[in-house]
Amino acid sequence: MTETPTITHAPAVLVLEDGRRYDGRAYGATGATLGELVFATGMTGYQETLTDPSYAGQIVMMTAPHIGNTGMNDEDMESSKIWVAGFVVRDPSRVVSNFRSQRPLDDDLEAEGIVGISGIDTRAVTRHIRSAGAMRAGIFSGDAWNLTHGEQLELVLGGEQMAGRNLSGAVSTTERYTLPAEGERVGSVAVLDLGVKTSTLKYLAERGFDVHVVPQSITAEEVLELAPDALFFSNGPGDPEASDHHVDLLRATLREGLPYFGICFGNQLLGRALGFGTYKLPFGHRGINQPVLDQATGRVEITAHNHGFAVDAPIDRVSESTEGFGRVEVSHYDLNDNVVEGLNCLDIPAFSVQYHPESAAGPHDANYLFDRFAEMVRRHRGGSRSGEAAHPDPATTDDAATKEKND
Structure with a gap:
């Protein structure tokens, strides 16, 4: 069993371009990040997802409620870095328990500056995205959490659409x-x-x-x-x-x-x-x-x-x-x-x-x-x-x- 990750209780918010807001806790790095919000349905394999370059420009939300329990290792990297624009989970694992784990997921998110959010109802957000479609979004924590609702939404609406984008x-x-x-x-x-x-x-x-x-x-x-x-x-x-x-x-x-x-x-x-x-x-x-x-x-x-x-x-x-x-x-x-x-x-x-x-x-x-x-x-x-x-x-x-x- 590896070291238990530190889960912050600092406030964070996920803001969608249609104005919906979901309050949670900061996870990984703090700050502001923008991207297209999408959901991934795998119950395992979050490390491969995070390091898959085809997720560049996207804020990835995991539909499985419990993420991080197997930690991170150097063998399962699909590239040299984490590519997602942001990471959304419901319940970060407080205990990392896998014989292949080398460090907690939260450590890699913070080290690579990946702004995330935890503690939100990912099922509700997924149902909304399935109905309204993938859309631009932003995660705000730290100093960015103190921006007004209008300022945060303005930043989201100023983000790039995925359609027409060459990455x-x-x-x-x-x-x-x-x-x-x-x-x-x-x-x-x-x-x-x-x-x-x-x-x-x-x-x-x-x-x-x-x-x-x-x-x-x-x-x-x-x-x-x-x-x-x-x-x-x-x-x-x-x-x-x-x-x-x-x-x-x-x-x-x-x-x-x-x-x-x-x-x-x-x-x-x-x-x-x-x-x-x-x-x-x-x-x-x-x-x-x-x-x-x-x-x-x-x-x-x-x-x-x-x-x-x-x-x-x-x-x-x-x-x-x-x-x-x-x-x-x-x-x-x-x-x-x-x-x-x-x-x-x-x-x-x-x-x-x-x-x-x-x-x-x-x-x-x-x-x-x-x-x-x-x-x-x-x-x-x-x-x-x-x-x-x-x-x-x-x-x-x-x-x-x-x-x-x-x-």
Whole structure:
């Protein structure tokens, strides 16, 4: 058992852009912070959520009432820092009790300047967000708590909307780096870092890829100069409609025949590259318990999500890409609301999913997609020599999926 964290009783308030106010206690650093208020439904995995770069610009509210009981450690970091704009919980754990814990959650929040609030009815706030939609908000404590109600609301209303916002430059690496392949080498993959998670890179390397992580500012010409065997677009924050550069880059590389796999933000960018539109969801999908149907296998997967935007494509038929990339099908969709959760190109080697198959944190149902990607690259390399199909049969990855779930 690690040291009991210090829970402050200093007052704090959560202010929503529609004027609603929720009084609580300061948690983590004190001060003022602004962002889009969203809720995450995972009962565990708060460390992975906090360090996921795709949460940049968002105040994250945990729907599970008890947060912090397993503490924090250095092994579960999905990036080098905490990215959330603010953190909202109901009951911070007063006791940290886990053999892997190295320090209390509150210590990391305070050390990294993350302004949070505790002691509010997160269930009531979640019900409001589900009805009214995700919205701008602010957390005020310390000196900022002394501002008038009007001054606090004015600050919230002056904050940026998530729609139209490009955050890739804030979360991406600025320098290229490489992770070597593990085991039997499949080839090399260029990973466009739009907010990539550590687990994603690990799983790609474990599938036999030399992983070349490149900045989001890279050009198509620079990608092709690397001569990778495949291209991967990561998860990340922001509005896909504000990422024209990445859409143009993807179109150029797809026309060169480079196999592609995208997750989360990478799914939205593939949708735009193919000619589909994207739109903002009312409150998005965030958490580790989202049911998704794989239409190729009929398997329902419980998956980890963090997205507030989605691709506008029909889930009940094959479409034709208006950008000249052939036939496209929706491979996965969410069983809660029929939102598109995956795309599969039938005439070029490219597919994507809207969720996080790296399972950090979350169920391992979708981890087999990394195997599917590796098999697609193998087939594409073999097909370029022998004329074989470039796409894997989803049924061939069922055994890998079952093994992953049983491990």
